[in-house]
Amino acid sequence: MLSLSHFNRQTIKGDIFGALTSTIVALPFALAFGVTSGAGASAGIYCAILTGLFASLFGGTNQQISGPNTGLTVAMVAILTSFVAQSPDNGIAAAFTVVSLAGLFQMLFGIFKLGKYFILVSYPVISGFTSGIGVLIILSQLEPLFGHSLPELQLSLSTLTSTNTLLGLACLVILFLWPQRFSRIVPASIIAVTGATIFFVFSGAEMPVVGAISSELPSFNMPIWDNVLASEMIKSALLIATLSTLDSLMTSLTVDSITNELHDSDQELVGQGIGNIVAGLFGALPGGGATMRTVTNLRAGGTTPLSGILHAIFILAIVLWAGEYTAYIPVAVLAAILTHVGISIIDWNFLKRLHQVPLFSAGLMLSTLVMSVAFDLVTAVLVGVFLANLVTIRRLSEIQLDNIKLCTAKEAEHLSAPERELLASMDDSVLLLNISGPIGFGVARGLKQSVSESDQNKTLLIDLTDARFVGITSTIAIEEIIVSYRNQGRDILLSSVCERVKADFDKLKLLDKISAEHVFSTRLEALTYLSEQAKS
Template sequence: MSSSQTAAPGGRSPFFDFSNMKGDLFGGLTAGIVALPLALAFGEASGAGPIAGLWGAIFVGFFAALFGGTGSQVSGPTGPMVVVFAGLYAALGGSPTLVFAAVVLAGVIQIGFGVLKFGQYVKLVPYPVISGFMSGIGVIIIALQLSRLFGHEPEGGGTIPAFTAVPGAVMDPNLIAVGIAAMTLFIVFTWPKKFAAFVPGPLAALVIGTLVSLFIPGAPVLGDIPTGLPEFVLPSFNTGTALIVLEAAFILAVLGSIDSLLTSLVADNMTRTRHHSDKELIGQGIGNTIAGMFGAIPGAGATMRTVINVRSGGRTRISGMTHAFVLLAIVLSLGPLASQIPHAVLAGILVKVGFDTIDMSYIKRAHKGPRWDLALMVLVLGLTVFVDLITAVAVGVVLAALAFIKKLADDQIASVQHEAPPQSSEEEVTLLSRCGGRVMLFDFGGPLSFGAAADLGHHVRSRAGGKVEIIVLDFARVPFIDVSAVRAVETIIEDAHDAGKDVYFTGMSEEVEAVLHRFAADAVPGSEDKRFGERRDALNAALTRLDKKPDPVPAA
């Protein structure tokens, strides 16, 4: 894949493209302003504190833009990453050395994904699975904020404790917090688009909610926020926590990679460019590795911030780096003001984020598509909310793959049941008719999957009974063959030989022939008069052979 940067003379892309400087600076400034309330909210929701969210947006945003492969992408903390990180933070008791060891390791794994060119495989996750876990993450984000809307903190981590804490919060509300939360929700859900070009809705809610809290105190606020540069965190873990750290790191790496590459596709569609998947993974990995070393929460490509950046004129890596510098200037100067932000404001902003994360566009149209896709999406959503992300994605991918293989196998079995394959020419149909049912042609119709292999021999055997004397196996549309399919072909040949029938091969590529000879050398005939380039030739040879033989005598 080519980089999204403008090509320089000689065919190479410049590392920095200054041709769109004004658009990049304005796009980065706008994205940075939008990222401020989200970074604070994600940091607070993660358990590591709002300042960790800001530094996450700075480190991941800067280094992912500097070394990544999507010019207009803006990176930082995202809902999916925060959900996993918050669970890890709770599971490890908030121990910085353990928690951020997982973040560093996740970054290293992402770099490994990029170096090993896994970018193309990350994008193979089926859409219903992606829709299911993204919608599930949206539900989790909303669930974790429900108690905060009423001025309370959810008890314990996870979705179920968050839901069970809601009745108590509703029965004992902090009315000032409820009022501020209601105002925040109203602003973020109804903020006019014509104003959003100048002041984004989340930023307006943050400022207005904080000002109201200053004049009408009583709602819980963030409190003291550290200012200045972050301290270095030395990652470490022991044998007792290694499994938790490794599992969380892998989930963060996979989730961050999927999230980032999906956002890259959105950026491609908007800018008419093409991102470099593996380079993007390396950039994201570097950003998360450095973020973990300084106690910042992990991040990924952020769709909303990327869209805002592009719409504001951002096109190159300079825009993403500018977004990080804007946040750096804010965090070094406005820390004391941020301490007055109410929890209810950030909770309201995150409820909107959670709502936007839910794939409403697919949910509204899901009933029009295949029922299996809808069932798969609902299953993955449920597993994401009530079990964990890695289980949800793993189960979803496995079930989707099995369903695809089953459909492919059914189509392949159906193709061998045709008396004359649909692609047969008039000449081939005539030749088959002249053979009088004594020749049976089997067109495999595509790659022989292991899903079809189990039933293939049975279906050929059932069709090739009676007076059939010659079986023609057409491999013209079989580009490759695995061991399961080899065993099925071997069974077909052996059954034919036992029944006194001849087997002709046609259209077999060198690769398929080599595999058959390696694994089924004894069964595959070696004589050239039974291997043909086209099935027309095989049918002509079969007809010639039958003409030299007397018709079979009917049984008495």
Template sequence: MKFDLSNVRGDITGGITAGVVALPLALALGVASGLGPMAGIYGAIAVGFFAALFGGTGPQISGPTGPMVVVLAGLFASLSGDASLIFTAVILAGVLQVVFGVLGVGHYIRLVPYPVISGFMTGIGVIIIILQLNPLLGHASPSGTLGALGNVPEALSDIHPANLLLGLATLAMVYLWPAKWGRYVPAPLAALVAGTLVAFFTLNVPILGSIPTGLPELHMLVFGGEQMMLVVEAAIILAVLGSLDSLLTSLVADNMTRTRHHSNKELIGQGIGNAAAGFIGGIAGAGATMRTVVNIRSGGQTRISGMVHSLVLLAVALGLGPLAENIPQAVLAGILVKVGLDIIDWKYLKRAHQGPRWDLLLMVLVLGMTVFVDLITAVGVGVVLAALAYVKQVARLQIEHLRNLPEHLDSEEDKAILQRNRERIALFEFSGPLSFGAAADLGHHVREQSSDQSRVLILDFSSVPFLDLSAALAVETIASDAKDSGKRLYLAGMNGEVHKVLKGLNGRIPAQGTFDTLSEALQAAEKVLQSADLGEGGHKALPAAG
């Protein structure tokens, strides 16, 4: 396996900074899972190292995340704290993620529209800032965005001046650190060291505090028992959530570094990391947006930074905790406020009013749901709404271009036929893939555009590469309406796939005639109309319509 050594200094400083930032999060999330703080540390070490080593996103920092911990906490309660079964679920989740990567599931996340990504990124930035408001004011931050917001008024009534000044000074130092110095020592790391030294010698402010240390135990898979279904179900949820969380963070990393990650390779790396975490008693993890952003902003660019981040946490676990426990919470808060401000998509917000209103509305919706619900739900809802909006737009265009008038035809002979029989031949030309979005209005549109004098309906599929079941059923409805009104239905220009779908509904094509080209269909329609005109006694009735 090759390593990119062109940015070793930036990767080391980025990894160290990310490791320090990850430390309190890993401890807190370990406690929240019910498995204890060291389970959070071990999870961050294993997932962070192996996901970086085998993954497909260079600067990604992986470790315990909120969505994963919610699932683990629920499983902990359901299993009455049976750690062996919980770690089995973590290992199985890792195996499933490897399977996802091998099957190529990762490519589908690239279909997420930009307004959704923008809303997600901006929402993450807002969350980061909200969660740091209480530490800046000298108070512990409650869990969750709403809890942190709700505690701000109380924190404002009892501000810790020295803590606030230290946090603001750290923030100012990160902003004002000269760019030429940043090539040697990134601003966040410089602020971290300076703020810690100042606080250690002159200030009495809240610090990270005591950090437990120790080596992990090996945990093996446990199968069987009445509760195995709960374990398997949790493993599936962890695998899906972890994959979504990681690949969304990969998209954020791509946007910041102007690179492109390898989705399926990333899933394989995440899966190996989670499996390893389960074996050493660590909680499941995923690509962590905030830590990844910290790494990138501190100079990290390659997989080396993620591995360094894990080695920092390993050093803490092996006994170097006393050095990190003196880091003031206000210093971390100042650094993270800068991170939050940087990740907000200011570029899009400044020009959003110039684009489609729907895109702006979608971005704001995803932003709000990211902040006040959770990022997985936010992105899921955003993708569904964006897809529905796109389908509606395509369907509208398909319906608008459905009626083909004589002047739109290429053949002069076809134009003449349609002109001579304009009231009696109704021609409808479909363009592009005919999907369920247009199917809902297809029958209604044909009925509306067909005059009472129309005797032959022609549906031209020459420009239709395929159609789905909904569109095929709509054609069936058109055929049924034509039969009831004594009209003939001709289908022209069907390729093999369209023909197969229409015939597959009930074993036959729902029309009185099928033709390879539109010209053949028009000629046949004119011929049958002329035959009707010359019928006995001048009775202008068409031959029986099927």
């Protein structure tokens, strides 16, 4: 978040240069994303201005540059298309209300300290998701490049040799072949846009162009609520909020790795949320942290939030004084830029190593990719995260089950010498159930099964010396074991219940179901009691 400490002579020069450089990189992408979304080039430009400004003012990552990006644009295309089809009168207004609602959700994510949870997504899900977005953006650019959408596309000689297609393909070649060392001085996208515009002006060829951007500031639009679209609006807002959050926090992590600083995830979400609320109110696309533009700003000298604020101001100045010249930019060059982006964000490195990774990870990545393309991004993420978490829980449960030992004196190697002697003196009439480590809900079934398969004619001592956390589900399992033993008239004891575990037990009044004289502070006390009982 911007403060007076960010204004000083040492950083302001770097912030100005970083803002100028990132502006040069950002402009072609803002135009491209705006045109592709169907909301117009100005929607992408003002997204870069508004989200860039407010995310820098109120965010938690000093060098973050925010604006429109691939995933959010793909989602917005689907939202606009769906809403206009269902409600022709209110569809567009409802779509931009969704952007503001998504910003509100993001603010709530930050206020309730949820930022750290959004980056706990398994890599195969992220890989499949981003690769799916790459495929979607490529498919969306087929019509601007070739004049036909995928179902109608038939590549013929006339299609491939049309001026529009040749220009787009030439720009695509430039984007791929432009040397990296030159990109630090002049980005390939600027070369492509400049070259395509000059060609259009002097060739006199007829082809679709972006159109002029009005020098007037965008008008304020009151949010609307359409009951027909209510459920879709909430679902879409959550999708936009999640995508923006993931993009922003992943970019923040990239900044951390370069600068060795630590961003504030929750403050970042508040800043991004405010930016998206304002963007929706002025008919702009939703935005989030833009990794390439942020890294460009960082490498060019940007070190404080002032660079992001200046970035937004520079774009606004260009639009107000030179917006009319976008009327000469061919749509084909923007399609080439986005096609290049789509190809670049597909996780080719992971795809090349699919045969080396575990089958489940490979399947999870591919299924997330396919669902992103065939169904929608929400379904892909939810199903991917659900499956990944299920497998993770199962694996953790298997590890935790290894920490549950049901043993007699001969098997109790973890006990001290006095404890082993006491246990051995009872002629295997006592079973020791040792629970160690954190025990989550996935262990409950295995816990009950291990006890039920044992000799229940023996006294059971449940030892919690090494247990530091027992979830509610496992607490219920222990409760059922206690009740089962008590109903059979068998003795059951508890030892070494720490305060945290006791708090879990107290929630379900578990300790009320066992005699107070059978609850001991230490394992040694419990074994001493049992030994004395056996002798009497």
